[in-house]
Amino acid sequence: MTKKTVKTKKVAKKNDLKYYFNSGTHAAIVRFQGENIQKEKEKIYVEEILPAFSKLVENLVYIHGTTAVITSDDFKNDCVTFLYETLKKFDASRGTKAFSYFNVVAKNWIIVKSRQRQKQVNRHISMEDRGIMSEIEMVPFDIYKHDPLSNTETMHNDTVEKIADMLQKVKIRLSCENDRVCMDSIIRLFENIDNLESLNKRAIFVYVRDMTNLTPKQLSSSMSSIRKHYREVSKMQIF
Numbered sequence: 594m595t596k597k598t599v600k601t602k603k604v605a606k607k608n609d610l611k612y613y614f615n616s617g618t619h620a621a622i623v624r625f626q627g628e629n630i631q632k633e634k635e636k637i638y639v640e641e642i643l644p645a646f647s648k649l650v651e652n653l654v655y656i657h658g659t660t661a662v663i664t665s666d667d668f669k670n671d672c673v674t675f676l677y678e679t680l681k682k683f684d685a686s687r688g689t690k691a692f693s694y695f696n697v698v699a700k701n702w703i704i705v706k707s708r709q710r711q712k713q714v715n716r717h718i719s720m721e722d723r724g725i726m727s728e729i730e731m732v733p734f735d736i737y738k739h740d741p742l743s744n745t746e747t748m749h750n751d752t753v754e755k756i757a758d759m760l761q762k763v764k765i766r767l768s769c770e771n772d773r774v775c776m777d778s779i780i781r782l783f784e785n786i787d788n789l790e791s792l793n794k795r796a797i798f799v800y801v802r803d804m805t806n807l808t809p810k811q812l813s814s815s816m817s818s819i820r821k822h823y824r825e826v827s828k829m830q831i832f
Contacts (some may be wrong), residue, residue, distance in 0.1 A: 614645040619691040622683060638677070646676045649692075650699055657703050661717065668706070674795045675702050755782065759826050766822045771807055775815035778804035 621641035629632045651670045676695055677832055760783060764776045778801045802812055 594718060604662045613648040616640060618645040619685070622680060622691050623685050624734065625680060643673070646673045646695070649696060652704055653699050657700065672699055672702055759823070762826045763819060763822045767818070769815070769818065770816050771811050772815045774805050775801060775807065775812065776819055779819070
């Protein structure tokens with residue numbers, strides 16, 4: 594009797610793990626993919642898909658996250674945004690359950706990004722560890738120590754100018770009208786970046802869409818074209 598009771602509790606606990614991402618969520622994703630009206634798509638996503646994505650990411654971060662950076666809200670939001678961008682790739686006709694598919698996608702994203710950020714942390718050297726650095730490696734620290742605020746501001750301004758220059762170079766390379774309209778909106782956003790209320794991939798997508806009035810399909814196509822040219826220009830740009 595005792596063993597049977599314990600087994601029942603374990604099954605119930607296992608089922609509880611998936612209640613937030615169920616057959617209803619799967620059906621909502623299929624409806625989202627087939628919906629052509631943008632407002633309806635957004636409603637389906639916000640009300641039926643986003644809560645499941647958020648909980649899925651939260652659970653996976655709890656399992657795989659080991660640092661404050663990985664467990665931060667920004668990290669979680671970036672992962673949810675990535676899942677949103679992956680919605681179009683899910684193919685229910687193959688018999689795959691949405692939970693299984695997006696669970697793997699999110700887990701792989703978290704593992705890859707956490708490793709990348711850990712490498713960045715490992716590359717960081719504290720100013721208290723200057724004893725292990727060579728004279729050449731000490732030069733940036735000495736410059737910063739001499740006038741930290743001035744040099745930080747100068748570096749920031751230089752970076753902004755270089756990025757602005759890159760954006761203009763990308764625009765010149767564009768021939769499609771939709772691409773140019775999209776690029777103009779990106780440039781305007783960059784020029785007013787300090788005034789934006791939210792700054793993440795999803796927010797930028799919404800800003801650009803509202804400014805251009807392009808359909809999601811047109812916007813996605815233009816973004817792909819712009820990214821291609823941006824990568825080419827960035828290879829020639831020296832920061």
